Amino acid sequence: MAKTLEEINARIATGSAVVMTAEEFAEIAAAEGLKKAAKRVDVVTTGTFGPMCSSGVFLNFGHADPPIKMGEITLNDVPASGGLAAVDTFLGATEPSLTRGIEYGGAHVIEDLIRGHAVRLKARGHGTDCYPRTEIDTWITLDDLNQAYFFNPRNAYQNYAVAVNSSDRTLYTYLGPLHPHFGNATYCSAGALSPLLNDPLYRTIGVGTRCFVAGAPGFVAWEGTQHNPNQERDEHGVPVKPAGTLAVIADLKQARSEFFSAATMVGYGVSCFVGIGVPIPVLDEELAATLALTDADITATVFDYGVQRRARPAVGTATYAELRSGAIEIKGKKVPTGPISSLKVARRIAETLKSWVAEGGFTLTAPVQPLPQAGSQGVKPLEVRTEEAI
Amino acid sequence: MTKKRLDLTFPPRQSLKPVVYHLVKDYDIVPNILRAQIQPGQEGRMLVEVTGAKEAIAQGIGFLEAQGLTVREAASDIRLDEDRCVTCGLCTAVCRPKALVLSGEDLVFDKDRCVYCEACVVACPRRAISLTF
Structure with a gap:
């Protein structure tokens, strides 16, 4: 029944x-x-x-005084994306450390944050009228962050x-x-x-x-x-x-x-x-x-x-x-x-x-929207080609 | 016949003496060297499995000690940090002698099968395995 x-x-x-x-x-x-x-x-x-490589976290650090529009962001020497708003970033799990290579990477930073460990945040800014600071070197913990959430693009194969x-x-x-x-x-x-x-x-x-x-x-x-x-x-x-x-x-x-x-x-x-x-x-x-x-x-x-x-x-x-x-x-x-x-x-x-x-x-x-079912798009390859070939 | 795993420490001046040759020739012991770090002029270590008559092994150990070597029965040299281990099982996939196996969901280590090749140490994604030698 x-x-x-x-x-x-x-x-x-x-x-x-x-x-x-x-x-x-x-x-x-x-x-x-x-x-x-x-x-x-x-x-x-x-x-x-x-292991699920396609994982990562969005973080918002809050604003320093004077504030900075962060670029070239690193967390414990692991590069994070500077391509978002001033103090937002995405840290990908597989990003290797600039100093320790693959022995320590984005995933290790995420684990350290979950464990409550302090993490060193460094960033540079080009300096604007609204974000005058040009560099920052400080320490953060997970509790200090405004928002911190996983957005894992591919898990649970x-x-x-x-x-x-x-x-x-x-x-x-x-x-x-x-x-x-x-x-x-x-x-x-x-x-x-x-x-x-x-x-x-x-x-x-x-x-x-x-x-x-x-x-x-x-x-x-x-x-x-x-x-x-x-x-x-x-x-x-x-x-x-x-x-x-x-x-x-x-x-x-x-x-x-x-x-x-x-x-x-x-x-x-x-x-x-x-x-x-x-x-x-x-x-x-x-x-x-x-x-x-x-x-x-x-x-x-x-x-x-x-x-x-x-x-x-x-x-x-x-x-x-x-x-x-x-x-x-x-x-x-x-x-x-x-x-x-x-x-x-x-x-x-x-x-x-x-x-x-x-x-x-x-x-x-209940699903708000179903996942793509059989018959919809599968996995497409990446072809190496010139613009003219399209 | 008896089989033992011996952890030998060579004093710096003794590193170049052919003690293994004497174990074979004088005591009829079959040595299987599992690991060795021997440098001229420096303290050396050797992990060796010896097979032979019980009395001959005792005499062979006496010979090694008389040469100035420190001889200990090999202790558990592979260490697992259980706080770091997530029991994924990858170490069992690279362990050729099957010293590390999964029993259901649990990891089991059989020291007698281990040849100290360090394949597990290198493969462990959690860096939870170390070799103390």
């Missing part, structure tokens, strides 16, 4: 909603059947905690590539070091706990969906960059390659360091682990069917990063259960596997979100 979001929210408001993590729901569905589980459970929570390397040398990639001759395979998804794998057709997750972002309550702001609803899908409608993505927004002041961790990928650059969780209302049996999928039901595609081109060849597939077993078979060879996305923290996010919904009155929102 179908439920409405209003009925579910009414139960959340009175603290009587039945809320489970995606892993718990799969167990209930296996034990009691999908129909019973769909009827009994109101909300399923998800979680993921992997719906499935991701498994990476292997057929070449003769170790490759240092955003999916970690890849040993030569298919020496290892790395993967990066929360699998059955991953938000968009639980709602593969974007029925409940859309613009305006309330969610968990780095420990803070936030929102899905837009489709994520490179959102690709047209990706190949399995019999459940679940993509078998990287597909949908989310752009999210949330208050940095409410973020928690256990759910945001700066990262340095050796030989590659700065990134950050971002905790994302989305609560999904169990509206009907059709949705319950994908919520009940386990790691054994979700397939990822293995790509050869030894071919250093935009389109890397697919060399096989594996389920997340196989990937988590520690080895998969590629071209007849047993290849050891290792994840980059933390199952431990993904579970903690799903549990935290469960307590927000079950006990904290965290109600659910």
Whole structure:
């Protein structure tokens, strides 16, 4: 029997909603059947905690006296954008430090701010009649800022590539070091706990969906960059390659360091682990069917990063259960596997979100606007060409 | 047969003596050098796994000490900063001898399998792993 979001929210408001993590729901569905589980459970929570490079924060510093129109902004020697109004900036997570390179970057500044550490702000201005100051060198903390919020253009990838390397040398990639001759395979998804794998057709997750972002309550702001609803899908409608993505927004002041961790990928650059969780209302049996999928039901595609081109060849597939077993078979060879996305923290996010919904009155929102669905724009390439060729 | 991991410290004047040769020739010990930092005229360190008869290993250690080396059984040299670790698991993907593995969601370190190659130290995105040697 179908439920409405209003009925579910009414139960959340009175603290009587039945809320489970995606892993718990799969167990209930296996034990009691999908129909019973769909009827009994109101909300399923998800979680993921992997490196998500396309993340960053908008900050407003407030005005100094005399005031300055800031350019050439650095925070702990990490450049931030000076291309906004006088004391606004955007700090991208992957920006490396001018003095420490990729060992410390935008993500590390964000983590330091969340941890309450003081951060050194330096900027220059060209000096105007309304902003006469030409340079500033001071220290700030997160509490001092007027506004500080995440705007992450691409988080929570719906499935991701498994990476292997057929070449003769170790490759240092955003999916970690890849040993030569298919020496290892790395993967990066929360699998059955991953938000968009639980709602593969974007029925409940859309613009305006309330969610968990780095420990803070936030929102899905837009489709994520490179959102690709047209990706190949399995019999459940679940993509078998990287597909949908989310752009999210949330208050940095409410973020928690256990759910945001700066990262340095050796030989590659700065990134950050971002905790994302989305609560999904169990509206009907059709949705319950994908919520009940386990790691054994979700397939990822293995790509050869030894071919250093935009389109890397697919060399096989594996389920997340196989990937988590520690080895998969590629071209007849047993290849050891290792994840980059933390199952431990993904579970903690799903549990935290469960307590927000079950006990904290965290109600659910219907999408104000759906994410682009299959048949709309996919991912377009960048062609290298002259103006005349257009 | 016994197997032991020894952490040897060479005094500066002793760094060039072929002690490993004597372990093999005089005590029938099979040495497997896991790590070494030996510079002429400076204090050196060597982490070596020795296999041989129990008594021969004891005698071999006596020989090394008589040469002026400090011999200790190797302690846990890989350190994990649990406050920094997010249990992503990338270290397990680069650990060839499978000393670091995931058991469910938890990271497990088997010191006996570790060859101190430092692949995990380099790969850890959180810089949570260090080697004290």
